[in-house]
Amino acid sequence: MALRGIKVIEMMGLAPGPLCGTILADFGANVTVIQKINPSPFDVMSNGKRMISVNMKSKEGIEIVQKLCLSADVLLDTFRPGVMEKLGLGPEQMMKGNKKLIYARLTGYGQSGIYKDKGGHDINYTAMSGILSLLRKGNNPPVPPLNFTADFAGGSVACALGIVLALYARTSTGAGQVVDASMAEGAAYVGTWLFKSRNLPIWASEHGSNILDGGSPFYSTYKTKDNKFMAVGALEPQFYDNFLKGLQLSQDEFSQFSDPELMRKKFEELFLTKTQQEWSQIFDGLDACVTPVLELDQLADNKCTKSRGSFYQNEEDLPVPEPAPRLSRTPGVSTGRLPLPQPGEHTIQILQELKYNKKQIQSFINNGTVYAKVNANL
Numbered sequence: 001m002a003l004r005g006i007k008v009i010e011m012m013g014l015a016p017g018p019l020c021g022t023i024l025a026d027f028g029a030n031v032t033v034i035q036k037i038n039p040s041p042f043d044v045m046s047n048g049k050r051m052i053s054v055n056m057k058s059k060e061g062i063e064i065v066q067k068l069c070l071s072a073d074v075l076l077d078t079f080r081p082g083v084m085e086k087l088g089l090g091p092e093q094m095m096k097g098n099k100k101l102i103y104a105r106l107t108g109y110g111q112s113g114i115y116k117d118k119g120g121h122d123i124n125y126t127a128m129s130g131i132l133s134l135l136r137k138g139n140n141p142p143v144p145p146l147n148f149t150a151d152f153a154g155g156s157v158a159c160a161l162g163i164v165l166a167l168y169a170r171t172s173t174g175a176g177q178v179v180d181a182s183m184a185e186g187a188a189y190v191g192t193w194l195f196k197s198r199n200l201p202i203w204a205s206e207h208g209s210n211i212l213d214g215g216s217p218f219y220s221t222y223k224t225k226d227n228k229f230m231a232v233g234a235l236e237p238q239f240y241d242n243f244l245k246g247l248q249l250s251q252d253e254f255s256q257f258s259d260p261e262l263m264r265k266k267f268e269e270l271f272l273t274k275t276q277q278e279w280s281q282i283f284d285g286l287d288a289c290v291t292p293v294l295e296l297d298q299l300a301d302n303k304c305t306k307s308r309g310s311f312y313q314n315e316e317d318l319p320v321p322e323p324a325p326r327l328s329r330t331p332g333v334s335t336g337r338l339p340l341p342q343p344g345e346h347t348i349q350i351l352q353e354l355k356y357n358k359k360q361i362q363s364f365i366n367n368g369t370v371y372a373k374v375n376a377n378l
């Protein structure tokens with residue numbers, strides 16, 4: 001895999017950091033997660049990673065982390081600005097001993113600026129990016145798209161890109177660098193096209209009344225007879241023509257830019273006459289940009305996703321996406337297929353690799369410096 005041989009130390013945090021680590025692991029990186037002694041009960045992203053539980057309030061615990069970083073390629077910092085410095089694990093300290101280290105810092109507002117120490121969540125970062133203001137209809141309040149935009153698109157994925165870019169730069173310079181990944185800035189960057197297209201006529205109306213934000217009857221979603229939904233994206237004339245064929249309507253009565261309220265009402269009435277599966281069968285035979293709105297439990301059995309092998313069922317029988325994008329020579333392999341490790345499962349193994357002897361390791365366990373799931377080997 002593309003990142004095989006790359007060693008990553010991930011400071012366990014909330015969802016954005018773990019997904020970033022998972023992306024790296026899916027493409028071959030060896031990811032070691034440093035957990036607190038009392039780990040989060042919400043961990044669902046550590047599959048395929050190694051787990052060591054360390055008391056970060058102890059001198060010995062900090063020394064263990066420092067030692068881990070000496071041979072690492074990447075350190076993923078998920079804490080607020082300044083926390084790692086107070087622990088003696090800041091970039092200046094760590095990169096002094098390991099000049100090749102990529103020190104990736106994933107935070108809400110970045111490492112500088114007046115909001116750098118301010119708490120927040122995806123809704124706040126998306127709000128400060130400008131993107132949330134676009135996700136509304138008329139004067140209604142904006143609706144956050146779950147925690148997708150800032151946490152994952154602008155956070156996890158953007159940070160992973162920064163790490164890969166820094167690793168590539170290192171191949172010619174031999175030097176590491178700091179990656180300052182702000183989720184607010186990342187969310188804005190993902191939406192660059194939205195910023196640069198604001199003067200185009202497609203945004204001439206108020207929010208929720210434009211072609212791409214729900215205002216167009218031929219770019220919208222419709223409920224079906226079985227209370228599911230179909231997505232319509234028939235923007236171009238040729239697609240709209242095929243869309244009308246699927247609905248058995250004529251251009252004479254429903255030309256693409258005729259009365260939008262009349263069109264929407266008619267489309268709503270028609271979609272309610274058939275099930276999602278029936279509409280899917282109709283539009284599978286027409287190039288109309290009409291697809292079912294798949295729910296998560298439909299992904300495994302959908303013929304499109306099955307034909308690509310886009311998802312698999314994990315050990316909890318939940319659908320999980322395969323790594324993307326696909327690489328022809330060095331494809332990723334989902335770590336989600338592996339079991340979720342237990343807290344402290346790899347503590348002893350990792351300490352042994354760091355050349356601590358049995359007596360030292362037992363002492364760490366006894367005094368609470370580390371937690372080990374199994375210490376029978378000692």
